[in-house]
Amino acid sequence: MRRDWPQAAVAYQESVTGALDALGGVDLARAAEADRTRREALVAPALDRLGLRGLDPWGEEDESAAIMLAARAAGAVVLPWPLAHELAVPADLRGDVGGVHLTSGDTGRLDHADLLRDAVAVDLDRGVARRVTAGAPRPAPLDPFASDAVLGAEVPGVDAARVTAMRMLLDAFWVAGALAAAAELAVTHARDRQQFGKPIGKFGEIRWRVADISLALDGLEELALHAWWLVRRGEARSADLLALRVQMIEAANTVLANGHQVLGAMGLCEEHDLTVIDRHLQSVLHRPAGRIRSTDLLARAVAADGFDGIYPVAAWR
Amino acid sequence: MPEETSVDLRLGTWADALRGRLRALLAELLPDDWTTSFSPDQAVQSVVTRVVRRLAEEQLLTLSWPEEYGGAGTDIWQQAVLREEMWAHFEPRGPQYMGLNWVGPVIMEVGTPEQKAVHLPAISSGTAVWCQGFSEPGAGSDLASLQLNAELHDGEWVLNGQKVWTSYAGLAQWCFLAARSGRGTAKHDGITVFLVPMDSPGIRVVPIDSIMGEQHLNEVFFDDVRVGPGAVLGEVGRGWDVIRRVMKHERIGISRYARDERVLAALAGHPSLAEPAALHEYARALVHARVARLLNYRAVALNDAGRLTDREASTARLASIQLDQEVAQLALDVSGADALVPDPSAGLLGHVEDVFRYARSATIASGTIEVQRMLVARSSIEGDRRAS
Ligand SMILES: Cc1cc2nc3c(=O)[nH]c(=O)nc-3n(C[C@H](O)[C@H](O)[C@H](O)COP(=O)(O)OP(=O)(O)OC[C@H]3O[C@@H](n4cnc5c(N)ncnc54)[C@H](O)[C@@H]3O)c2cc1C
Numbered sequence: 001m002r003r004d005w006p007q008a009a010v011a012y013q014e015s016v017t018g019a020l021d022a023l024g025g026v027d028l029a030r031a032a033e034a035d036r037t038r039r040e041a042l043v044a045p046a047l048d049r050l051g052l053r054g055l056d057p058w059g060e061e062d063e064s065a066a067i068m069l070a071a072r073a074a075g076a077v078v079l080p081w082p083l084a085h086e087l088a089v090p091a092d093l094r095g096d097v098g099g100v101h102l103t104s105g106d107t108g109r110l111d112h113a114d115l116l117r118d119a120v121a122v123d124l125d126r127g128v129a130r131r132v133t134a135g136a137p138r139p140a141p142l143d144p145f146a147s148d149a150v151l152g153a154e155v156p157g158v159d160a161a162r163v164t165a166m167r168m169l170l171d172a173f174w175v176a177g178a179l180a181a182a183a184e185l186a187v188t189h190a191r192d193r194q195q196f197g198k199p200i201g202k203f204g205e206i207r208w209r210v211a212d213i214s215l216a217l218d219g220l221e222e223l224a225l226h227a228w229w230l231v232r233r234g235e236a237r238s239a240d241l242l243a244l245r246v247q248m249i250e251a252a253n254t255v256l257a258n259g260h261q262v263l264g265a266m267g268l269c270e271e272h273d274l275t276v277i278d279r280h281l282q283s284v285l286h287r288p289a290g291r292i293r294s295t296d297l298l299a300r301a302v303a304a305d306g307f308d309g310i311y312p313v314a315a316w317r
Numbered sequence: 318m319p320e321e322t323s324v325d326l327r328l329g330t331w332a333d334a335l336r337g338r339l340r341a342l343l344a345e346l347l348p349d350d351w352t353t354s355f356s357p358d359q360a361v362q363s364v365v366t367r368v369v370r371r372l373a374e375e376q377l378l379t380l381s382w383p384e385e386y387g388g389a390g391t392d393i394w395q396q397a398v399l400r401e402e403m404w405a406h407f408e409p410r411g412p413q414y415m416g417l418n419w420v421g422p423v424i425m426e427v428g429t430p431e432q433k434a435v436h437l438p439a440i441s442s443g444t445a446v447w448c449q450g451f452s453e454p455g456a457g458s459d460l461a462s463l464q465l466n467a468e469l470h471d472g473e474w475v476l477n478g479q480k481v482w483t484s485y486a487g488l489a490q491w492c493f494l495a496a497r498s499g500r501g502t503a504k505h506d507g508i509t510v511f512l513v514p515m516d517s518p519g520i521r522v523v524p525i526d527s528i529m530g531e532q533h534l535n536e537v538f539f540d541d542v543r544v545g546p547g548a549v550l551g552e553v554g555r556g557w558d559v560i561r562r563v564m565k566h567e568r569i570g571i572s573r574y575a576r577d578e579r580v581l582a583a584l585a586g587h588p589s590l591a592e593p594a595a596l597h598e599y600a601r602a603l604v605h606a607r608v609a610r611l612l613n614y615r616a617v618a619l620n621d622a623g624r625l626t627d628r629e630a631s632t633a634r635l636a637s638i639q640l641d642q643e644v645a646q647l648a649l650d651v652s653g654a655d656a657l658v659p660d661p662s663a664g665l666l667g668h669v670e671d672v673f674r675y676a677r678s679a680t681i682a683s684g685t686i687e688v689q690r691m692l693v694a695r696s697s698i699e700g701d702r703r704a705s
Contacts, residue, residue: 309581
């Protein structure tokens with residue numbers, strides 16, 4: 001068993017983190033939320049300097065790993081850019097398809113639809129890709145980069161299963177990065193904030209929450225690594241990716257709720273990164289499907305295809 | 318794909334072979350209605366003896382022990398697979414898993430040549446049963462406050478006091494005993510570990526009936542029990558160091574997730590899963606089982622590399638023990654009320670009530686869930702601590 005990321009990928013993650021921090025970190029998200037044009041003005045050039053948008057997640061191991069860790073680094077600042085959408089487009093389609101949205105059933109809005117040219121929406125239930133036509137921006141606190149979107153004709157030539165798997169993988173790394181940042185904020189506060197004459201991290205209740213945060217986050221990181229490796233080996237089934245999505249959502253709920261609780265009122269302020277991370281993460285946690293619907297999709301996939309393990313679950317439908 | 322990748326999460330092709338070999342062996346040796354091995358019942362213990370002897374013959378009992386102590390000297394992953402398959406089959410090594418998992422290894426680390434010569438061959442041949450005499454009525458999570466008294470009289474140690482919750486004490490020939498031999502500035506000082514024969518005059522074992530079944534737990538009373546200086550393991554007064562070593566070996570001890578995966582696999586296609594609410598919970602449990610296994614593998618890998626900290630050791634345990642209770646609850650729920658009564662003819666699913674009863678203790682035994690959370694939080698907030 002070898003479970004350490006390739007050195008080159010770790011080094012790339014560090015350069016992405018460095019570049020995004022130099023641009024203000026989570027402040028980029030605040031800036032873009034205040035003025036959407038800043039996505040293209042500020043974020044796109046930075047990503048191009050890093051060469052990130054040209055990389056291929058289906059490429060060599062180092063390249064693929066670098067992308068996953070870069071998505072994690074971008075998630076850590078909830079980067080106002082549809083990075084996972086872009087990178088989930090296979091290299092041979094990048095001329096025709098600008099990005100991938102995932103949907104499950106009808107949808108009237110998609111995130112960053114106004115920014116992505118020639119995007120497609122892949123429907124999880126039916127496995128078809130359809131052309132997306134963006135309408136007016138509909139920003140809201142929990143969906144800061146939403147736009148109206150109309151789904152049009154089917155787009156042939158998109159391998160829906162392959163693209164869906166990659167997008168779900170990238171989403172998981174993105175969310176893992178965001179949750180790691182949220183966890184760090186909570187842990188630092190538990191260490192620094194004093195009440196009743198001692199750091200709140202000395203109180204059992206706070207320690208309990210910190211432990212649950214760590215457990216949820218570590219579980220997601222391990223499952224994401226495992227799913228990435230399965231995808232690389234061509235062994236990932238849809239249930240494997242849906243399992244990752246379910247863990248991603250459950251981990252996010254645990255980390256964000258407990259993180260807010262540890263931070264008290266301060267964490268609710270727009271000035272505090274936790275609130276921005278929380279709000280900006282909701283889109284990926286609910287698109288294409290929230291916890292209940294994602295669990296339902298997983299359950300159906302397990303019944304239809306089984307689930308691998310040391311005691312594999314046999315399909316029964 | 319290139320042959321040699323940086324990341325490779327397979328245990329190795331040998332793992333499947335070892336699994337297959339163990340499953341075939343257990344299918345041959347275990348009765349169809351086999352559940353718990355932790356009963357003093359003669360029939361049960363004769364199965365345990367049969368399994369342990371056979372494992373010893375096939376060099377499977379002490380896979381990862383060094384060759385100089387009668388082991389096969391394999392890597393820790395083979396040991397991990399062995400642990401998984403044993404726990405998945407209701408630990409047919411019975412109480413002996415303790416001797417193999419931690420008593421033997423700690424004796425190797427700190428024992429005298431005489432102690433090694435007496436104990437290691439007995440453990441590696443599957444002939445010695447040990448019990449752990451740590452907890453006392455006044456010392457549970459706060460183990461260092463233990464009071465069982467050890468005093469030196471005429472060159473012999475005299476032991477007086479009480480232990481409680483001692484698993485398998487009625488079956489054991491030896492007790493790995495923590496006693497108070499003095500007092501220091503900290504309560505961890507002045508503890509000494511003794512290796513005590515359970516047939517010593519003055520030892521009295523009183524079984525405690527519990528939800529896990531009769532005589533799993535016991536009280537053990539020590540009334541002027543005398544042992545020689547050769548019974549001291551490690552240094553007098555420095556027993557806490559020995560206990561920490563025990564805990565290090567114990568924390569990656571039980572592969573609960575393996576049996577949970579087996580139970581989940583057995584539930585596949587159950588008519589109750591036609592109910593979406595049940596199927597959803599089932600799907601979530603599968604995710605949690607996979608996560609628990611991966612967190613355990615992380616701990617094993619880091620332990621092997623000498624980089625294990627409390628955070629990884631205890632997140633692995635937290636995931637496993639919570640999974641155990643989740644799966645037990647789910648299995649009983651899905652199976653329906655009739656499953657409250659064991660049904661030896663129904664295979665694994667005839668025993669979900671046993672799984673359920675046993676799972677009640679998952680968050681208490683070997684350090685409560687609260688203590689595990691404390692360890693994770695302390696590691697996160699105050700910096701990583703090596704788990705050794
Ligand atoms: C199946 C089983 C087998 C066992 N086998 C053995 C054995 O072979 N040998 C042996 O020596 N012992 C054995 N034990 C005992 C076990 O180690 C203890 O039960 C365990 O350490 C907890 O101690 P306690 O039961 O006294 O609970 P207590 O320590 O009294 O705890 C009661 C509750 O208080 C909580 N608590 C305690 N301290 C704190 C704190 N600082 N902060 C927050 N919460 C706290 C606990 O988490 C728990 O919820 C066994 C127990 C079980 C269930």
